[in-house]
Amino acid sequence: MTRVLGLRSRVVAVFAGGALVLAGALALTTYEITRHNLLAERERTAERAAYFDAAVVRRGVTSDDADVVSVLRALDTGQGRRPLIRRDGQWFARSADDGITSAIPASLTDLVLQGHPAVQRISVAGHPALAVGLPVPGIGADFYEVQSLREIQGTLRTLATTLALVALAATALAGAVSLWIARRALSPLVAVRRTAELISAGDLSARMSATNDPDLSALSSSFNGMVEEVSRRIEQERRFAADVSHELRSPLQTLTMASQVLMNRRDELDDRTRVAADLVAGEVDRFTGLVQNLLELAKQQGPARCVDTDITALLQRIASRHGIPQELLSVEAEATTWPVDEPRMERVLANLLDNAIKHGGGLAAVHASVVDGRLRLDIDDTGPGVPVDERAQVFDRFGRGRAAGARGGVEGVGLGLALVLEHVTAHHGTVAVLDQPHGGGRFRVEIP
Amino acid sequence: MMGSVTDLLVIEDDDGIRLSLTMALEDEGYAVVATSTAEEGLRHQVKDPADMVLVDLMLPGMNGFDCIRELRKLSGVPIVVISARDDTHDVVAALEVGADDYLVKPVALKELTARLRALRRRTVATGEAPSTVRVFGDLAIDAAAGEVRLGNVPLSLTRTEFRLLCELADHHGAVLSRSQLLTAVWGYEFGDERVVDVHIGRLRRKVETNPADPQHVVTLRGLGYKLR
Numbered sequence: 001m002t003r004v005l006g007l008r009s010r011v012v013a014v015f016a017g018g019a020l021v022l023a024g025a026l027a028l029t030t031y032e033i034t035r036h037n038l039l040a041e042r043e044r045t046a047e048r049a050a051y052f053d054a055a056v057v058r059r060g061v062t063s064d065d066a067d068v069v070s071v072l073r074a075l076d077t078g079q080g081r082r083p084l085i086r087r088d089g090q091w092f093a094r095s096a097d098d099g100i101t102s103a104i105p106a107s108l109t110d111l112v113l114q115g116h117p118a119v120q121r122i123s124v125a126g127h128p129a130l131a132v133g134l135p136v137p138g139i140g141a142d143f144y145e146v147q148s149l150r151e152i153q154g155t156l157r158t159l160a161t162t163l164a165l166v167a168l169a170a171t172a173l174a175g176a177v178s179l180w181i182a183r184r185a186l187s188p189l190v191a192v193r194r195t196a197e198l199i200s201a202g203d204l205s206a207r208m209s210a211t212n213d214p215d216l217s218a219l220s221s222s223f224n225g226m227v228e229e230v231s232r233r234i235e236q237e238r239r240f241a242a243d244v245s246h247e248l249r250s251p252l253q254t255l256t257m258a259s260q261v262l263m264n265r266r267d268e269l270d271d272r273t274r275v276a277a278d279l280v281a282g283e284v285d286r287f288t289g290l291v292q293n294l295l296e297l298a299k300q301q302g303p304a305r306c307v308d309t310d311i312t313a314l315l316q317r318i319a320s321r322h323g324i325p326q327e328l329l330s331v332e333a334e335a336t337t338w339p340v341d342e343p344r345m346e347r348v349l350a351n352l353l354d355n356a357i358k359h360g361g362g363l364a365a366v367h368a369s370v371v372d373g374r375l376r377l378d379i380d381d382t383g384p385g386v387p388v389d390e391r392a393q394v395f396d397r398f399g400r401g402r403a404a405g406a407r408g409g410v411e412g413v414g415l416g417l418a419l420v421l422e423h424v425t426a427h428h429g430t431v432a433v434l435d436q437p438h439g440g441g442r443f444r445v446e447i448p
Numbered sequence: 449m450m451g452s453v454t455d456l457l458v459i460e461d462d463d464g465i466r467l468s469l470t471m472a473l474e475d476e477g478y479a480v481v482a483t484s485t486a487e488e489g490l491r492h493q494v495k496d497p498a499d500m501v502l503v504d505l506m507l508p509g510m511n512g513f514d515c516i517r518e519l520r521k522l523s524g525v526p527i528v529v530i531s532a533r534d535d536t537h538d539v540v541a542a543l544e545v546g547a548d549d550y551l552v553k554p555v556a557l558k559e560l561t562a563r564l565r566a567l568r569r570r571t572v573a574t575g576e577a578p579s580t581v582r583v584f585g586d587l588a589i590d591a592a593a594g595e596v597r598l599g600n601v602p603l604s605l606t607r608t609e610f611r612l613l614c615e616l617a618d619h620h621g622a623v624l625s626r627s628q629l630l631t632a633v634w635g636y637e638f639g640d641e642r643v644v645d646v647h648i649g650r651l652r653r654k655v656e657t658n659p660a661d662p663q664h665v666v667t668l669r670g671l672g673y674k675l676r
Contacts, residue, residue, distance in 0.1 A: 249532040252554035257468035307670035
């Protein structure tokens with residue numbers, strides 16, 4: 001699975017990474033230069049001291065059998081320097097040899113034997129040290145001095161730690177600064193996102209706020225212009241639907257009442273007229289429902305206004321209106337109260353029950369539960385269910401589908417399920433068509 | 449007027465609706481007088497008051513809102529609006545000026561008569577209320593006499609406002625949801641809850657010293673209303 005980092009994360013990563021590389025390089029260079037300088041300085045000091053000591057030794061050692069060791073002991077070398085004398089391949093030191101002589105490499109002694117003064121960095125018992133070798137002409141011996149570099153090593157270690165900490169701090173600072181910058185730079189995008197979310201939740205009046213920044217004002221004005229245009233078109237469509245429905249309402253009122261008057265006298269009609277009157281009354285009812293649904297869809301409803309609602313009572317009310325026995329309803333304890341927009345939820349459930357009765361061969365059960373923190377409402381019918389390839393279409397406006405027709409529905413699904421989808425979406429919920437495990441269709445509504 | 453036949457005044461400018469509505473309501477046993485303008489309807493109501501009035505909002509000449517206002521000046525007669533408009537704006541405005549109920553066209557005869565019966569019931573039923581005077585702070589309700597006093601000042605409530613207040617008083621201290629109030633006062637289960645809100649607002653303007661900060665009829669957000 002490849003996860004694409006967000007723009008903000010990428011900006012921060014690039015900034016912090018860059019800062020790390022830069023600070024690291026600076027720290028490394030600083031370290032190397034300091035180390036080199038410190039060591040070079042120490043080498044020079046060591047050499048000077050060795051020459052001085054060698055001169056002292058040369059004056060002290062006059063004959064072959066002179067007491068070399070006592071001459072060495074007389075040297076004022078302090079703690080750091082260890083003087084040695086090598087004569088005829090044999091080492092003389094002030095005290096017992098504790099591994100210093102063996103640490104002096106042959107390459108150095110060879111060089112000194114040939115009469116060249118030499119300096120070499122060596123390691124004594126795991127610690128760095130500097131060995132200076134000087135031929136002392138006249139006494140037939142070579143003078144060596146081994147100087148410990150532990151002190152410098154400690155200094156360098158402290159320096160390295162400090163530099164590493166500074167580099168890390170610089171990286172962290174760069175990360176923080178870039179996060180702040182990215183946030184500021186991306187804030188128009190966040191504003192776009194928020195506004196877009198508001199709009200898709202149904203608030204068509206949402207706009208991006210004006211800004212003085214010329215770069216951003218272009219974005220916000222073109223965004224707002226787009227929203228303006230889109231909402232103008234939506235408004236136009238809605239107004240058209242509303243106007244049409246509105247114009248239909250008055251004649252429908254007349255038709256409703258007139259057909260009622262006809263139906264009141266149904267028994268007085270001859271057979272032929274009675275059939276015609278029944279047809280008129282039936283179609284008037286259907287037409288009325290259609291116009292009411294159309295009007296509901298046309299109405300600009302905005303986002304759902306959710307308040308804690310007694311789901312059990314809501315289901316019972318709707319069931320009793322549809323003449324559904326209460327035994328078919330079951331509500332789990334945690335689903336008894338849920339925040340929903342009650343009038344809209346009522347429409348959702350009423351339309352789904354209506355659908356189950358008219359197109360699903362009758363209602364089998366309604367079950368309310370809470371699954372993964374969402375209210376789940378299962379409306380089961382006794383019909384054959386909806387074929388998989390037609391499931392998406394049942395929520396289309398007037399999308400009754402072949403199955404709906406074939407299931408013996410006299411009335412089309414029309415707008416009922418489209419309204420269900422609209423209201424459920426306003427709740428940020430989902431509605432799906434499923435099959436029951438043991439046969440029968442199932443509509444599942446989930447509300448967060 | 450209080451006989452078995454209910455006199456209805458129908459004010460509707462659409463000829464088809466007026467005629468079909470009249471016929472259908474007459475079939476249901478109502479005595480219907482229908483007029484096509486508000487002015488004509490008002491004249492009729494002055495001369496020979498009907499028990500209830502059905503009124504359209506979009507009328508030629510005087511519109512429905514003004515007509516309701518004028519009818520309210522005459523009496524507390526129950527008024528039902530039947531309109532093709534269902535904007536919240538219109539519903540609230542009509543209820544604000546004094547309508548008791550609001551129906552959107554097309555309305556089925558069954559629905560209409562159910563509403564009329566419920567309205568009739570609450571208009572007549574007030575006589576059977578308990579005769580004790582109930583007192584809530586400076587508010588006194590005499591259900592039997594149909595009187596409400598704030599301090600010593602008698603208040604003039606419409607029938608619907610009075611029934612609403614009595615319903616809240618009957619369940620004193622308990623919270624009643626909008627749908628409970630709709631069922632109890634308006635007599636139907638599935639209605640427009642805006643009707644309740646507007647009437648509560650109207651009631652508050654009469655029984656509260658400061659309607660913006662109600663002391664008697666309080667709102668419990670998301671739950672409903674209660675009287676204290």
